[in-house]
Amino acid sequence: MRALSQAARVTEHHANPMPASSLHWFRDDLRLADNPALSAAVAHGPTLFLYILDEGGSRRPLGGASRWWLSRSLAALASALEAKGSELVLMRGDPAAILPRVVETSGVDLVTWSRRYDAPSMALDSRLKADLTAAGTRVESFNAALLNEPWQVATKTGDPMKVFTPYWRAARAVGEPAAPMPAPRRMASLPLPAALAAMAVSHAELALEPTRPDWAGGLRETWTPGEAGAAARLSEFLAGPLDGYGEGRDRPDRVATSRLSPHLRFGEIGPRQIWHATRSAIESGDASAGSSDVEKFLSEVGWREFSYHLLFYNPDLATENFNRRFDAFPWRRDEPALERWQRGLTGYPIVDAGLRELWTTGWMHNRVRMITASFLIKHLLIDWRQGEDWFWDTLVDADPANNAAGWQWVAGSGADASPYYRIFNPVTQGLKFDTAGRYVRRWVPEIAGLDDSLIHEPWKADAGALRRAGIALGETYPRPIVDLDLGRKRALDALAMTRSEDAPG
Ligand SMILES: Cc1cc2nc3c(=O)[nH]c(=O)nc-3n(C[C@H](O)[C@H](O)[C@H](O)COP(=O)(O)OP(=O)(O)OC[C@H]3O[C@@H](n4cnc5c(N)ncnc54)[C@H](O)[C@@H]3O)c2cc1C
Known part of the structure; x- marks a missing residue:
């Protein structure tokens, strides 16, 4: 009798395996659209959306202005998730300790994230990937930050590039960047298990914004951090300053550039989105810029790609002379x-x-x-x-x-x-x-x-x-x-x- 009911339970267990669920770990990809890691997590099952403020370890601490931006960007991301019936869970501390614990306790079977390219982040990510995989969880990482991965562009002999013009030529030869993905339409949220509730912190507890003194008044007046703010900047730029960018970009007395750099830095918009939006604005006639303005603008986005290529192959770029x-x-x-x-x-x-x-x-x-x-x-x-x-x-x-x-x-x-x-x-x-x-x-x-x-x-x-x-x-x-x-x-x-x-x- 006992043996029979045990067999029945085992069968029942196989018939109803643990439902698939996932965790997306947000880092420098604070957006919902064209975020392949987020889309993969959401497609897999109910998702726990997590951001960990990592202030220790070997990663370079954020500066004051970046902390302010991050604060506003996380608030915007939390609202965007909320509008889709989901929740952003915030934690602070060492991801190497936090992430495995959250994964184990919540029972998710897939963890996703978007890749980073500075050496301490890459070391942390590969350690976490190895640990989580060894513990039986699938980990998938994606490119959300660049048109091309740093290793996709190389000299004819396979070496890293050192000069922009051939770099950009080779980068263009890799092919047209993939079309950006839309934000997932429906997103089921996996709630944080009660046993982990004590690890979550409120937005205010992150204490990212200056208080005494509050020097951020000019920042508040100037910027709208977040994915919606980034999209609005891009549209304004395409409808206006792109026309004449080639010459205007050198004029500090005009608003002649996109001012997308902080949005790109925090991944509120990605270069694939910029690339395709620029091309389609021209094709649809919404933007009237000439091809040299467009090429110049895209090549500036190319300088960002080149910088990441340099950083990937020269992890000490901020501290050691390249020459x-x-x-x-x-x-x-x-x-x-x-x-x-x-x-x-x-x-x-x-x-x-x-x-x-x-x-x-x-x-x-x-x-x-x-x-x-x-x-x-x-x-x-x-x-x-x-x-x-x-x-x-x-x-x-x-x-x-x-x-x-x-x-x-x-x-x-x-x-x-x-x-x-x-x-x-x-x-x-x-x-x-x-x-x-x-x-x-x-x-x-x-x-x-x-x-x-x-x-x-x-x-x-x-x-x-x-x-x-x-x-x-x-x-x-x-x-x-x-x-x-x-x-x-x-x-x-x-x-x-x-x-x-x-x-x-
Ligand atoms: C000393 C120095 C420090 C800089 N520090 C930073 C920095 O910390 N962060 C940063 O994003 N840019 C930095 N830049 C590059 C550049 O000044 C800014 O990216 C640009 O001014 C941002 O304004 P924008 O978004 O309106 O640019 P746009 O002219 O609209 O260009 C579009 C995008 O292309 C990229 N881009 C443009 N110019 C460059 C460039 N020269 N190098 C690399 N990428 C570029 C940026 O991502 C920018 O948002 C630095 C340049 C210098 C000379």
């Missing part, structure tokens, strides 16, 4: 100068405008990123890593690949970099790209009263012009921190010490 000859470079330690640069008090208006735009909005125009970075590295001779660190803390789009690659590009130490001897002159750059001084006047209002001819070089104004503009040079606005010619000469002398082959003949 090791720069290891001998005689950087100066000059904390007061660094601080004046950070605060936008160098006495060079376009440099100061850029750093103040960064401080207030968490973003800086690309042309001005180049000018401010060049000024720090070359005119002040301060190590690019100190600038990279400041950007990391203050940019809402602070990105492990793009920021490091951008700084090394300007320093001349990077792959396919601007040669070190190319030193941006902040006055000529200002006159060329902010001709009427609109950008400077917006961010450096204390000199706004100067004529256009003096706005980029206030030290040339005579006493009358200064008086009329209400400026007391050295008091209301600083005198130049360094003489441009002397700074330039010092930089070139330092370069000669590295015996760089890049030096002019």
